[in-house]
Each structure stands twice: as C-alpha cells, then as structure tokens.
Amino acid sequence: MKVDVALVHYPVINRNGETIGSAVTNLDLHDIARAGKTYGVGTYWVITPFKEQQDLAGQIVGHWTQGYGGSVNPDRSSALSIVTVCSSYAEVLAAATKKFGTKPLVLATCAKEQVATLRYAEIRSRIQQGTPVLLLFGTAWGLSPELLEAADGVLPPLCGPTEFNHLSVRSAASIILDRLLGERDEKEA
Amino acid sequence: MKVDVALVHYPVINRNGETIGSAVTNLDLHDIARAGKTYGVGTYWVITPFKEQQDLAGQIVGHWTQGYGGSVNPDRSSALSIVTVCSSYAEVLAAATKKFGTKPLVLATCAKEQVATLRYAEIRSRIQQGTPVLLLFGTAWGLSPELLEAADGVLPPLCGPTEFNHLSVRSAASIILDRLLGERDEKEA
Numbered sequence: 001m002k003v004d005v006a007l008v009h010y011p012v013i014n015r016n017g018e019t020i021g022s023a024v025t026n027l028d029l030h031d032i033a034r035a036g037k038t039y040g041v042g043t044y045w046v047i048t049p050f051k052e053q054q055d056l057a058g059q060i061v062g063h064w065t066q067g068y069g070g071s072v073n074p075d076r077s078s079a080l081s082i083v084t085v086c087s088s089y090a091e092v093l094a095a096a097t098k099k100f101g102t103k104p105l106v107l108a109t110c111a112k113e114q115v116a117t118l119r120y121a122e123i124r125s126r127i128q129q130g131t132p133v134l135l136l137f138g139t140a141w142g143l144s145p146e147l148l149e150a151a152d153g154v155l156p157p158l159c160g161p162t163e164f165n166h167l168s169v170r171s172a173a174s175i176i177l178d179r180l181l182g183e184r185d186e187k188e189a
Numbered sequence: 190m191k192v193d194v195a196l197v198h199y200p201v202i203n204r205n206g207e208t209i210g211s212a213v214t215n216l217d218l219h220d221i222a223r224a225g226k227t228y229g230v231g232t233y234w235v236i237t238p239f240k241e242q243q244d245l246a247g248q249i250v251g252h253w254t255q256g257y258g259g260s261v262n263p264d265r266s267s268a269l270s271i272v273t274v275c276s277s278y279a280e281v282l283a284a285a286t287k288k289f290g291t292k293p294l295v296l297a298t299c300a301k302e303q304v305a306t307l308r309y310a311e312i313r314s315r316i317q318q319g320t321p322v323l324l325l326f327g328t329a330w331g332l333s334p335e336l337l338e339a340a341d342g343v344l345p346p347l348c349g350p351t352e353f354n355h356l357s358v359r360s361a362a363s364i365i366l367d368r369l370l371g372e373r374d375e376k377e378a
Contacts, residue, residue, distance in 0.1 A: 001350060027216055031357045038356055039349030075355045159372045160228030161190060166264045167227055168220045171363035174356065175371070178364040183348045 002100055002132035003181065005036055005173065006045040006092050009053065011144035022140040024053045029060055029083060030076070031170040032137075037079040039177040043099070044082045045092045057085045089136075089147060096134050104132035108143055108151035109176060111158075111165050118153040120179045127180060135180075137173050191289055191321035192370065194225055194362065195234040195281050198242065200333035211329040213242045218249055218272060219265070220359040221326075226268040228366040232288070233271045234281045246274045278336060282323070289321035297325045297332055297340035298365060300347075300354050307342040309368045316369060324369075326362050 007028060010021035029046065036044045046057050061083045063069045070077030086092045097103045107123065108114075127133055136143060136151060148154060158175055159165055167175070196217060199210035218235065225233045235246050250272045252258045259266030275281045286292045296312065297303075316322055325332060325340060337343060347364055348354055356364070 027357075027359075031360055034355050034357055035360045037353045038347070038351060040351045075353070078353065079355060158227070158367065160366070160370050161372070162227060162229045164226045164264070164267065166223050166268060167363065168216075168223055168359070170216075170357070170359055171220050171224045174360035174363050175367040177349070178347065178367065181349050182364070183350070 004043045004134045009048040012138045012140040024057045033079040035174040039181040100132035104134040106151045108136045108154045114154035193232045193323045198237040201327045201329040213246045221362045222268040224363040228370040293321040293323040295340045297343045303343040
C-alpha cells in the first residue's frame with residue numbers, strides 16, 4: 001500500500017475562480033495528518049511556495065514531533081511525523097517518484113464532476129494491487145484548473161442525498177481516505 | 190431519511206478517563222455542519238451545559254445564519270442553519286423524539302470496540318427503511334461511559350490498515366456520515 005497525500009495552498013482558486021495562494025491552517029495539518037496516519041498514508045505533503053508559510057507549518061509540526069507537544073501527546077507526534085513541507089507540486093511529484101521508484105498515479109479531487117473521472121472502487125483495487133498513488137487536495141475553493149489537468153485522473157465529488165456538497169478539505173480528505181483505504185465489515189467488503 | 194447528529198461537550202472523558210466538560214470549538218461547528226448538510230442530516234445538536242459556551246456557539250452560528258457571514262457566503266449559512274445548541278443529552282433526546290414522533294435509534298461512536306456494536310451496513314439499511322437515528326459524537330477523549338451505556342448501540346471504530354486510530358471528531362463524524370448516507374458508485378452499491 002503506497003499512498004501519499006498532498007495539500008495544495010498554491011495554485012488554488014478563490015470564490016471567483018481566480019488563482020490564488022491560501023494560508024496554512026493549523027487544523028488542516030493536524031486533521032489530515034491524523035487521518036493519514038490512521039489510513040496508512042506514507043507522506044502528507046504540504047505545498048506552499050511562501051517562505052513564511054513554510055516556516056509556520058514547520059514550527060507547528062516541530063512542536064509536536066520534536067518539541068513539548070509530542071512529550072505530552074505521543075499519538076499526535078506520530079501523526080504529524082508524516083508531514084513534509086514542500087514549495088511546489090513539481091517538487092512533490094519528483095520526491096514522491098523518487099521515493100516510490102516510479103511515478104505515482106496522481107489523482108486530483110474536486111467538488112464538481114470532471115471529465116477524467118475514476119471510480120473509488122477502481123482506485124481502491126489498484127492500491128491493493130500495489131500501484132503508488134498521490135492524492136491532491138486543494139484548500140480555498142479548490143485546485144486550480146492547471147492542477148486538475150496535470151493529474152492522471154480526478155476522483156468523483158463526494159455526494160450525499162442532497163444537492164449541497166460544501167465539505168471542508170479536512171472532511172473531504174478524511175472521507176476519501178476511508179473510501180480508498182478503510183476496513184469494511186463483511187457485508188460491505 | 191431521518192438522521193440527526195449530536196456533538197457532546199459534556200459528559201466526555203479526558204486522557205485519564207475522568208469525566209469532564211470540554212470547550213466548544215469553531216471548526217467543530219463548521220466542519221460537522223457542512224458534512225451534515227451534505228449528507229442530509231436534519232439537526233446538528235451541539236450539547237454543552239455551560240451558559241457561556243452556549244452563548245459562544247450561538248454567536249458563531251448567528252454570524253453565519255443571520256449576520257454578515259451569511260451574506261458573503263450563503264452556503265455556510267445554509268450549513269450552519271442545521272445547528273441547535275442544547276444543554277444536555279436528555280434535552281436533545283426529548284427534542285429529537287418530539288421531532289421524529291418516535292424515539293430515534295441512538296448510536297454512540299467510540300474509537301475503541303464496544304460490546305453492543307452494530308455494523309455500518311445494517312444501520313445504513315435501517316436508515317433507508319426510515320428508522321430515525323441520532324448519532325452521538327464525543328469531543329476530548331470521547332463520550333463518557335454513561336453515554337455509551339445510554340445508547341441503543343455503538344458503531345464500530347473507524348479503522349484503516351494500521352493500529353493507529355486517533356481521528357479528530359470532525360474527521361470521524363464526516364467519515365461516519367459518508368459510510369451511512371454517502372452515495373456509492375455502482376461497484377460499491
């Protein structure tokens with residue numbers, strides 16, 4: 001099982017569809033690291049080109065992995081130890097390719113249905129067969145069109161029985177990891 | 190489909206298993222409201238006995254449902270409109286029973302396997318058949334033993350392929366709503 005997650009702070013879009021860089025937030029680091037660790041993610045890449053934001057993310061992670069936080073809460077230390085801060089998608093793709101020994105299948109996520117959609121069951125099965133996968137999640141209003149196009153495919157939007165699907169990226173990442181990697185009880189296997 | 194969610198701030202346990210009251214946090218309100226709205230939850234009950242905490246939760250919700258926030262972001266207004274702040278589990282159970290016209294099936298959630306465990310597929314099927322369900326989520330280190338016992342059953346802990354399962358309550362609630370109410374593509378139906 002070779003699955004990495006990347007949280008993109010640039011390039012993402014704002015509510016008007018313009019490309020922006022968003023700010024790193026504390027709970028995006030914690031919640032996605034905790035879900036990642038639970039579901040067996042190898043590396044949780046946090047992508048921001050801004051030096052101050054990289055430093056901030058590094059300080060938060062360091063507090064829990066090397067500082068006081070980890071001594072009080074070792075589980076949190078274990079979760080945040082999977083975080084690596086990087087400056088661009090290109091850098092993450094190169095590092096993940098080197099780590100896996102081959103280019104991973106890059107899957108973007110989006111709240112709107114896209115053309116190159118791959119089904120969850122198919123990806124789940126490919127992961128079980130050993131295909132390395134890199135999942136891209138966007139902050140703000142989502143990944144920029146260039147990242148959606150750069151990916152090998154896009155996962156279907158998460159839907160319930162309503163027309164509403166404005167999940168936080170923390171919720172979306174958690175649900176997608178569960179769909180792809182969660183244990184199922186017999187009737188759901 | 191009749192499903193409510195309750196987020197409990199008292200009685201919950203701390204890391205030593207002692208019963209405490211926890212603080213309301215902004216993103217617990219937002220993330221679980223957004224997931225709730227996406228998956229068709231009727232009411233998202235926020236339980237705290239502390240007057241100041243009830244006021245804080247009410248102010249946050251009011252900012253988005255009646256104040257400036259909602260005019261800028263109507264989707265967030267729509268999500269937070271499902272929140273109702275209450276002072277105790279007993280109050281929520283009475284209000285939910287009145288709303289549904291019958292006592293709902295109360296399901297607790299816990300990161301550790303419990304005796305009275307019900308499977309996700311079974312609950313999913315009962316929800317589809319019209320059974321009203323109230324899902325209880327605990328903040329801090331989880332629901333107190335008395336709430337676990339008061340429930341009609343406990344959902345299985347969320348597991349991935351690791352021994353680690355320290356999810357945030359935001360992640361756990363999102364994943365459980367998706368397991369019980371999410372649309373599945375054909376192969377997963």
